[in-house]
Amino acid sequence: MAKKTLSQEAYEQIKQNLEEGLYQGYINGRQVARDLNIGFTPVREAFLQLQSEGLIRKVDNVGYFVNRVELEELIQIFQVRECIEMYVWNQTFDKITEVEIAKMKALHEQEKELFRQGILKEYTKTDIKLHGVILDFFGNADLSNLYYNVRQRYMLCPVKTVKQASVAAMEEHDQWIAYVEARDREKALNYLQQHINHTKNRMKEGFITFLE
Incomplete structure (x- = not known):
């Protein structure tokens, strides 16, 4: 079995945290990277994947926010x-x-x-x-x-x-x-x-x- 990349590990952990409601509103990518004890690049790549799935959204010049179902x-x-x-x-x-x-x-x-x-x-x-x-x-x-x-x-x-x-x-x-x-x-x-x-x-x- 192929070893998971850091981006994939970050994606899975952040997604799990989203599902459990651990993030609210603005998500600080660099803080997430520190919490996961990994670099910022894998977190950024994970954010892009989560954005494509509609779980988070990006606000230009601000950052990423948790999407909530209206x-x-x-x-x-x-x-x-x-x-x-x-x-x-x-x-x-x-x-x-x-x-x-x-x-x-x-x-x-x-x-x-x-x-x-x-x-x-x-x-x-x-x-x-x-x-x-x-x-x-x-x-x-x-x-x-x-x-x-x-x-x-x-x-x-x-x-x-x-x-x-x-x-x-x-x-x-x-x-x-x-x-x-x-x-x-x-x-x-x-x-x-x-x-x-x-x-x-x-x-x-x-x-x-x-x-x-």
């Missing part, structure tokens, strides 16, 4: 999710195998345990993987990339917002997966659409509460 952007995330997920499920429902269903069930159990332990970052990643099972099965790399890039924006939502929306979401996963396992196409797809809309509304409520 309410309008949150709604757009769910619009993209609904378009992609409903399309793919409509195309593939009759083709999924027991392997995909087993993956969904295993990821669902994993997300429940992570949430119980309060490991919200990993819980969110597992939720993304759960909904991504069908995308991976479908095999359209462009759609998968769009889905995962959009879902990554969840990491910039306030933790309290994610936590508030998650309990009901996991309960809905129980019923949704049961419909999929029963091969009830109509109920599974209708319930998925409802689940996406309900999650959007819960996130909106949590977001508004966070701003108050």
Whole structure:
């Protein structure tokens, strides 16, 4: 296995810190370099990659700032999710195998345990993987990339917002997966659409509460 470059190590550590909410507002690159005990160049390269992913933004003659999901952007995330997920499920429902269903069930159990332990970052990643099972099965790399890039924006939502929306979401996963396992196409797809809309509304409520 190739050894990671300093830029890659810096990128992974800074991204993890962003996901955990350790940076707020302005990010001092030289201070980050000191904190990571590396040179400034790898940090600068990491910043460029994170900027390309929309996790931070550059203000000319000032520096880099943490991006945060605004309410309008949150709604757009769910619009993209609904378009992609409903399309793919409509195309593939009759083709999924027991392997995909087993993956969904295993990821669902994993997300429940992570949430119980309060490991919200990993819980969110597992939720993304759960909904991504069908995308991976479908095999359209462009759609998968769009889905995962959009879902990554969840990491910039306030933790309290994610936590508030998650309990009901996991309960809905129980019923949704049961419909999929029963091969009830109509109920599974209708319930998925409802689940996406309900999650959007819960996130909106949590977001508004966070701003108050």
